[in-house]
Amino acid sequence: MKRKILSMALMSTALVASSAYAQDATLTIESWRNDDLSLWQDKIIPAFEAEHPGIKVVFSPSAPAEYNAVLNSKLEAGSAGDLITCRPFDASLALYEGGHLTDLSDLDAMGNFSDVAKSAWQTDDGSASFCVPMASVIHGFIYNKDAFNELGIEVPTTEAEFFAALDKIKEDGTYIPMAMGTNDQWEAATMGYNNIGPNYWKGEEGRQALIKGEQKLTDPQWVAPYATLAKWADYLGDGYEAQTYPDSQNLFTLGRAAIYPAGSWEIAGFNTQADFEMGAFKPPVQNAGDTCYISDHTDIGIGLNAASENQEAARTFLAWVASPEFASIFGNAVPGFFPLSNTPVELEDPLAKEIVGWRDECESTIRSTYQILSRGTPNLENETWGASVAAIKGAETPEALGQQLQDGLASWYAPHQ
Amino acid sequence: MQTRRIRWHIAVFLAPAVLVYTAVMIFPLFNTLRLALFTEVDQTRIYVGLQNFRTLFFDPIWSEQFWNALGNNFWFFLIHMLVQNPIGIALAALLSHPRLRFAALYRSAIFIPTILSFVIVGFAWKLILSPLWGIAPSMLDAVGLKSLFAPWLGKEEYALTTLALVSVWQFVGIPMMLIYAALLSIPEEILEAGEIDGITGASAFWKIKLPLIIPSIGIISILTFVGNFNAFDLIYVSQGALAGPDFSTDILGTFMYRTFFGFQLQLGDPHMGSAIAGAMFAIILVGVCIYLFGIQTRMRRYQL
Numbered sequence: 001m002k003r004k005i006l007s008m009a010l011m012s013t014a015l016v017a018s019s020a021y022a023q024d025a026t027l028t029i030e031s032w033r034n035d036d037l038s039l040w041q042d043k044i045i046p047a048f049e050a051e052h053p054g055i056k057v058v059f060s061p062s063a064p065a066e067y068n069a070v071l072n073s074k075l076e077a078g079s080a081g082d083l084i085t086c087r088p089f090d091a092s093l094a095l096y097e098g099g100h101l102t103d104l105s106d107l108d109a110m111g112n113f114s115d116v117a118k119s120a121w122q123t124d125d126g127s128a129s130f131c132v133p134m135a136s137v138i139h140g141f142i143y144n145k146d147a148f149n150e151l152g153i154e155v156p157t158t159e160a161e162f163f164a165a166l167d168k169i170k171e172d173g174t175y176i177p178m179a180m181g182t183n184d185q186w187e188a189a190t191m192g193y194n195n196i197g198p199n200y201w202k203g204e205e206g207r208q209a210l211i212k213g214e215q216k217l218t219d220p221q222w223v224a225p226y227a228t229l230a231k232w233a234d235y236l237g238d239g240y241e242a243q244t245y246p247d248s249q250n251l252f253t254l255g256r257a258a259i260y261p262a263g264s265w266e267i268a269g270f271n272t273q274a275d276f277e278m279g280a281f282k283p284p285v286q287n288a289g290d291t292c293y294i295s296d297h298t299d300i301g302i303g304l305n306a307a308s309e310n311q312e313a314a315r316t317f318l319a320w321v322a323s324p325e326f327a328s329i330f331g332n333a334v335p336g337f338f339p340l341s342n343t344p345v346e347l348e349d350p351l352a353k354e355i356v357g358w359r360d361e362c363e364s365t366i367r368s369t370y371q372i373l374s375r376g377t378p379n380l381e382n383e384t385w386g387a388s389v390a391a392i393k394g395a396e397t398p399e400a401l402g403q404q405l406q407d408g409l410a411s412w413y414a415p416h417q
Numbered sequence: 418m419q420t421r422r423i424r425w426h427i428a429v430f431l432a433p434a435v436l437v438y439t440a441v442m443i444f445p446l447f448n449t450l451r452l453a454l455f456t457e458v459d460q461t462r463i464y465v466g467l468q469n470f471r472t473l474f475f476d477p478i479w480s481e482q483f484w485n486a487l488g489n490n491f492w493f494f495l496i497h498m499l500v501q502n503p504i505g506i507a508l509a510a511l512l513s514h515p516r517l518r519f520a521a522l523y524r525s526a527i528f529i530p531t532i533l534s535f536v537i538v539g540f541a542w543k544l545i546l547s548p549l550w551g552i553a554p555s556m557l558d559a560v561g562l563k564s565l566f567a568p569w570l571g572k573e574e575y576a577l578t579t580l581a582l583v584s585v586w587q588f589v590g591i592p593m594m595l596i597y598a599a600l601l602s603i604p605e606e607i608l609e610a611g612e613i614d615g616i617t618g619a620s621a622f623w624k625i626k627l628p629l630i631i632p633s634i635g636i637i638s639i640l641t642f643v644g645n646f647n648a649f650d651l652i653y654v655s656q657g658a659l660a661g662p663d664f665s666t667d668i669l670g671t672f673m674y675r676t677f678f679g680f681q682l683q684l685g686d687p688h689m690g691s692a693i694a695g696a697m698f699a700i701i702l703v704g705v706c707i708y709l710f711g712i713q714t715r716m717r718r719y720q721l
Binding site for chain 1: 478479543546547548549550554567568569570571572573656657659661662663664680681682683684686
């Protein structure tokens, strides 16, 4: 690894030196995705350089946990790369407000993305977009196809069918109906509340209304998901209170559990671990035929360093990142991280294909707590973790939880006061 | 006239330790306390006096968490005092028995967990107690007590006590070693004199040995107090920074960490974090002072 970094460093200096000669531009990309290093070097960058002979690209990642700190100090010192991989929401917004990222609203290719896709990298009023959306993760349920066939269960589409299926699995007793624990807390909120919730609060409609203060967390559409979560407790394994996230993953991939409330980022790992066939179904709706909503959460974007000397070349690269060609390379290389552009991408992985197909059938939204609402103290996202766990355990009524979250939010967020 | 010679060598010999200690302990300590008096508004640091402490103690959002963490911390300390130290003393008394065989083996075996990393201890116990793969449920099952098993680390009412007992398991070697050393230093003549007067066996322990090791027990208590109120690692490793379930294992250390460095979408607030660190410092300082001036000075000592 160390040698790789060293050789990368040498390579980049060599490239800088030669570019001064040939009047070419060399773009350096800052990123936390060091897992994707070979993907960028072997697939993405050669594909781009073949089309744009004058521009050279160097991918220079740092460790995920250090990325924000490293990036900030590099930006302050003026030594950061030309292109910056963007974390969603406030971390990148702070960079834009600090003058480190360029407004990309005028980039033609931004038209390839929906408003939801762009929302993670916009100012609060949506007037400026500062990163090109790269990928999102989608929530839903992954299930064990063999188990469903064995027990003769149809894939559920409504909530009634969902709970009927769980009942049937429980009755049979061979499988744990659903693999999830509450020990680490975040699964309950991320794979629980924000997974099934959009069907209740009607996705973007409810999320935007909550941000504007038109809806409250005590409204039925925000409380009802907690009531549904409370019913999950019966179907989680024995001792789910102390079950951790890796425990749940292992339970499912070992074939001991039938359903796994999931995020699409699991696909790559599950494909290597599980030796049974897997399928996926989207969060069940309340009545057959209802519009379905999915959490299609924006996760990675890429922006332009305002201090970069290669603005033109960088814009060319960003326009290419926004193109279907990039989307298809990226989407197939990391199944489960879905390209965000409007042009549909043909994915090869069957599970990823199934999940990304939901975009055509359902309305997309992002996790309700991520934009704006988690800026204050108490932090709404963290509070939601605790509330989701309390709902599953039955420690408090859904109404009390809604009230508690609303009080916390109203204590610092003006539109709710 | 004779001038008093300045004894430079004292300063020279003290200097390295004083300088290092000042740089790595005293300066950061006071700088942290100073940081607690500021807050950040629009990316500039402004002086606010004791406002952060007022928020910490009187704003319901903060004070509820603070008192919860403090209460949990006292419970954590109480378990150590009631379980760790008596067991440590009992083990030391057994080990110092002259006719005990394999004493060295027991001593090492009991002391080894102390030198293990928190990460290993936390992870190992999480696996042992896991309702899915752990050996605790099957061991209880083997003796027909399966019904007693619960996912302890996941239940609000048991999680903190369970973690305190794991910590006791890890650190029981320290009081054991200190008391063991104190017991070995009791001269044989005193015990023999007692024997002549008819004090043997258990009564020799209660009437002769215990009064002589009281100062060591005092030192152990204060070490336990300081250690417990600075504790953080074990809770963080096994329950994460949110100290679940529902903050039932949240102690001052995890509360401070979460506030200072931030967590998930919550951004770090070094100023409030320093205020919590200041409160922790004050609590430990008061505790140590009570011991030093209230208890240690009144303790009876025996010249051996």
